[in-house]
Amino acid sequence: MNFTRWSARLPGTQRRAAARTGRGSVPAARGEYEQRPDPDPDPEPVTDVPALEDLSLREILGGLPALVALLYGPEHRVAYVNDAYATAFGPRPLGATAAASCPELAELGLFPLLDQVLRSGKPRTVKSRKVQVRGRQKEQAKEQAKEHGKEQPAREQPARGQTSKGQTSKGQTSKAQGREHAEGGAQEGSYTVTCTPVDCQGSGGVLVFAADVTDHAEAADRLRTSERGHRRTAVTLQRSLLPQELEQPDDLRVAATYQPGGEDAAVGGDWYDVITLGAGRTALVIGDVMGRGVRAAAVMGQLRTAVRAYARLDLPPHEVLQLLDGLAAEIDASQIATCVYAVHDPNEGRLVYASAGHLPILVRAEDGSVQRAADPTGPPLGTGGWLHSSGSIPLPPGSTAVLYTDGLVERRGEDIDEGVASLERALSGAKGSPQVVCDRLIRSQGVTADHDDDVAVLVLQHPSRTGPDAELFHNAALDLLGGIEAAPRARAFAMGVLASWRFPVELRDLGVLATSELVANSLQHGTPPMRLRLRRTDRRLIIEVTDGDDHLPRRRRAEPADEAGRGISIVATIASSWGSRRTPGGGKAVWCEFALPH
Numbered sequence: 001m002n003f004t005r006w007s008a009r010l011p012g013t014q015r016r017a018a019a020r021t022g023r024g025s026v027p028a029a030r031g032e033y034e035q036r037p038d039p040d041p042d043p044e045p046v047t048d049v050p051a052l053e054d055l056s057l058r059e060i061l062g063g064l065p066a067l068v069a070l071l072y073g074p075e076h077r078v079a080y081v082n083d084a085y086a087t088a089f090g091p092r093p094l095g096a097t098a099a100a101s102c103p104e105l106a107e108l109g110l111f112p113l114l115d116q117v118l119r120s121g122k123p124r125t126v127k128s129r130k131v132q133v134r135g136r137q138k139e140q141a142k143e144q145a146k147e148h149g150k151e152q153p154a155r156e157q158p159a160r161g162q163t164s165k166g167q168t169s170k171g172q173t174s175k176a177q178g179r180e181h182a183e184g185g186a187q188e189g190s191y192t193v194t195c196t197p198v199d200c201q202g203s204g205g206v207l208v209f210a211a212d213v214t215d216h217a218e219a220a221d222r223l224r225t226s227e228r229g230h231r232r233t234a235v236t237l238q239r240s241l242l243p244q245e246l247e248q249p250d251d252l253r254v255a256a257t258y259q260p261g262g263e264d265a266a267v268g269g270d271w272y273d274v275i276t277l278g279a280g281r282t283a284l285v286i287g288d289v290m291g292r293g294v295r296a297a298a299v300m301g302q303l304r305t306a307v308r309a310y311a312r313l314d315l316p317p318h319e320v321l322q323l324l325d326g327l328a329a330e331i332d333a334s335q336i337a338t339c340v341y342a343v344h345d346p347n348e349g350r351l352v353y354a355s356a357g358h359l360p361i362l363v364r365a366e367d368g369s370v371q372r373a374a375d376p377t378g379p380p381l382g383t384g385g386w387l388h389s390s391g392s393i394p395l396p397p398g399s400t401a402v403l404y405t406d407g408l409v410e411r412r413g414e415d416i417d418e419g420v421a422s423l424e425r426a427l428s429g430a431k432g433s434p435q436v437v438c439d440r441l442i443r444s445q446g447v448t449a450d451h452d453d454d455v456a457v458l459v460l461q462h463p464s465r466t467g468p469d470a471e472l473f474h475n476a477a478l479d480l481l482g483g484i485e486a487a488p489r490a491r492a493f494a495m496g497v498l499a500s501w502r503f504p505v506e507l508r509d510l511g512v513l514a515t516s517e518l519v520a521n522s523l524q525h526g527t528p529p530m531r532l533r534l535r536r537t538d539r540r541l542i543i544e545v546t547d548g549d550d551h552l553p554r555r556r557r558a559e560p561a562d563e564a565g566r567g568i569s570i571v572a573t574i575a576s577s578w579g580s581r582r583t584p585g586g587g588k589a590v591w592c593e594f595a596l597p598h
Contacts, residue, residue: 043227048471067191067210071098073203076114078102085210088133088189107131110208113195118204123196128217190217194508234294235260238269239303247274249282250537251346253475255434256458258441261407261451269296269337270405270456271304275311275341278579279542280346283311286403286458287358287594290380299335303328305383307341314581317341317354319382319389325356328382337381340403344395344460347475347533351401352392352584357383359406359420362427366398366464370424390584391447397464400437402427407453408445419445434459472538474501480519480530480545490519490532494543497534503541512543512573514592517567518545521553536596540576544591552580552588 061068061082069092070080076098085390086092089104098105098114100300117124191210198205238260246254256272269289275346277283285307289296306327310320328337342353342359353361353373357380361373376389395401402423410421426444430437437459447455465473476497480486494515498508515532522530526547535542555568572578575592582588 024427029090030492066212067208069102069206069208070198070205071114072205074118075099076111076206079205089173090134104131104133105208106191108191108210110193110195114206114208117195117206119198121197123194125192125194126189127192128213128220129193130188130190130217133187156247165553188214190214207514230293234297237294238297238300241297241304243273247276247282249274249276249280249344251280251462252282253434253461253463254284254459255438256456257435257438259442259447259451259455260450261453269300270407270454271300272403272456272458273304273307274458274460275308277311277314277343278577278593279544279589280537281314282344283338284342284344284351284458284460285311286405286456287337287381288337288405288407288454288456289337291335294307295332296335299328299331299337301337302331303337307339314579316390316582316584317343317352318376318390321354321356321378321388325381325384325386325388329384331382333382335382338406339381342401342403344462347397347535349394349462350392352390354388354390356388359404359409359416361393362402362404362420362424363393363395364400364402364427364430365396368428370428372420372424395462397462400427400430400434400459400461402437402441403458403460404441405454407451407455407456407458408441408447410453412452434461437461469538472536474536476534478532480522480532484523486530487523488517489521491516493532498541504597507541507597510594511543514543514571514575514594515545517571518543518590518592521545522547523565525549525551525553526588538596540596541594542591543593544589546583546587546589548587550582550586550588552582553590 011133049357058080061080064082065084067085067088068080068082069078069085071077072079078092078094078096078098078101080094081092089102099111105114108131109126113124113126158454163332185534190213192213193210196207196209198207239258242258243256246256248254254274256271256274258270269291270287271289272286273284275283275285285304287300287303289300289303291299303324306324307320310323313320315323321339324339324341328335336447337356338358340353340358341357342351342361344351351361351363351373355373355377357377360377363371363373365371372392373393374391376391378386378388393401406416406569409423411419423441423445426441427437428439432440432446438457441457441459442455476493478493480490489511494512495508498511503511511534515534519530519532522545526549528548530545530547533542533544535544553568555572558571568578571592576595578590580588580590
């Protein structure tokens with residue numbers, strides 16, 4: 001093939017006459033000089049600037065730092081490779097097929113692309129493909145040129161159909177290249193390759209132009225490695241701040257699942273918790289910090305800790321959210337969080353809840369029907385200026401409630417109500433233990449390891465008990481009417497109930513003593529209506545007295561001469577735990593618990 005004749009046909013190298021005289025642009029070796037006004041009205045004619053057709057295309061391509069190869073024909077035979085190409089992959093015999101002599105093209109995955117370019121006549125580009133090279137060709141070419149002071153051997157290409165100097169066969173060529181890779185220390189390089197169709201002496205050809213982007217690829221790899229490290233840190237922090245083991249209330253069965261987003265998704269601030277409040281009551285909470293990374297996880301940890309502290313005050317749900325709202329604004333005004341805080345009381349069979357911008361609780365009845373918790377729902381935490389309020393939803397025996405974050409139901413291009421409706425349909429058919437329900441809901445919503453958002457799900461079941469299991473759960477209540485005569489009636493009632501529940505004598509005596517002190521305290525400091533409630537579970541005995549006065553008792557040290565002030569101290573001494581809270585309708589409840597013997 002006549003290389004000079006082919007060079008005149010390359011796109012962008014059409015022959016043109018250089019302007020030798022007068023004003024105008026003058027073609028140069030690598031472009032055209034910029035046209036500028038000549039202050040001399042009679043300039044000297046320029047006669048020493050070479051015309052474009054006088055330049056050697058072989059020298060231009062040979063000096064490029066990018067890799068250049070010319071292939072022709074349907075078999076993609078090698079017509080030319082420049083110095084940079086030969087430095088990176090070794091000399092290539094002219095006339096040989098690329099499939100036999102250029103394994104690097106196969107490693108780059110270019111052969112299907114070459115066929116496509118020949119058929120369509122349109123250029124194609126692939127970005128940042130990795131391949132084994134003998135070294136970074138640009139630096140090596142400079143060092144070799146400086147050391148030897150002469151042109152690289154790759155410029156002297158033999159005629160088509162012949163092998164390079166010192167190579168007698170394709171097998172010897174491959175062995176020589178293998179030795180060069182072994183001696184030179186082959187390493188991986190990244191290239192962006194453009195394949196352009198050309199007319200090569202009347203037959204179809206492809207010009208392969210490969211730009212070295214190894215530095216950019218390595219920088220991108222380092223960035224991805226750094227991001228993965230930050231993500232692992234955030235995931236570790238997130239998981240460490242979530243409860244390692246959920247508290248299991250007597251009357252509920254609870255399970256939760258947290259799944260971080262995929263590798264391309266930054267870790268968010270999804271969280272959940274289960275908190276036993278005493279007297280058989282349980283607080284359940286789930287929330288989502290609207291942010292990503294370590295900062296969101298840290299804010300989540302602070303909110304979770306604060307919720308546990310506020311829960312110990314045994315406040316109504318809306319008051320807990322009111323406290324959280326102010327705290328969230330103090331932690332970070334730029335971080336907004338949603339949250340649902342709910343309390344289950346086994347004596348009422350309902351979930352009392354308050355929501356700060358969070359998705360509604362779903363409750364599945366025993367017959368499979370699903371109810372969505374209605375308002376009230378306030379704005380997210382951290383916005384301030386809003387008075388939250390509490391609502392309630394029935395949770396009878398046999399029902400299942402689900403609390404979740406938006407990652408479970410939110411999809412791009414889809415209204416979030418459609419996602420909640422899809423979750424309702426999945427919940428209606430979900431049966432089994434709470435953990436089984438968690439897993440089924442996640443699968444039904446298409447959440448995988450590559451999901452684009454964090455997902456947290458909290459499932460609680462109020463089981464319906466029958467047979468021997470039901471005998472372990474009992475309630476008994478007595479309205480305290482009259483004056484001081486209510487105290488002996490309360491003691492007699494407690495003695496009879498505890499005996500019917502077949503408690504040991506020691507536990508019966510302690511229960512009657514605690515009942516006497518709580519009733520006496522209520523008769524002395526409270527107001528009607530008054531009520532005594534006894535409750536047993538499979539793990540504990542709970543004694544609770546309510547009255548109409550909202551002043552909470554506190555434990556204090558009584559002096560030897562004091563006639564009062566010892567009742568709460570006695571209860572705190574003999575019971576496993578005790579506490580008090582204000583009731584929603586006004587008044588208070590004072591309770592104590594005794595752990596049952598195994």
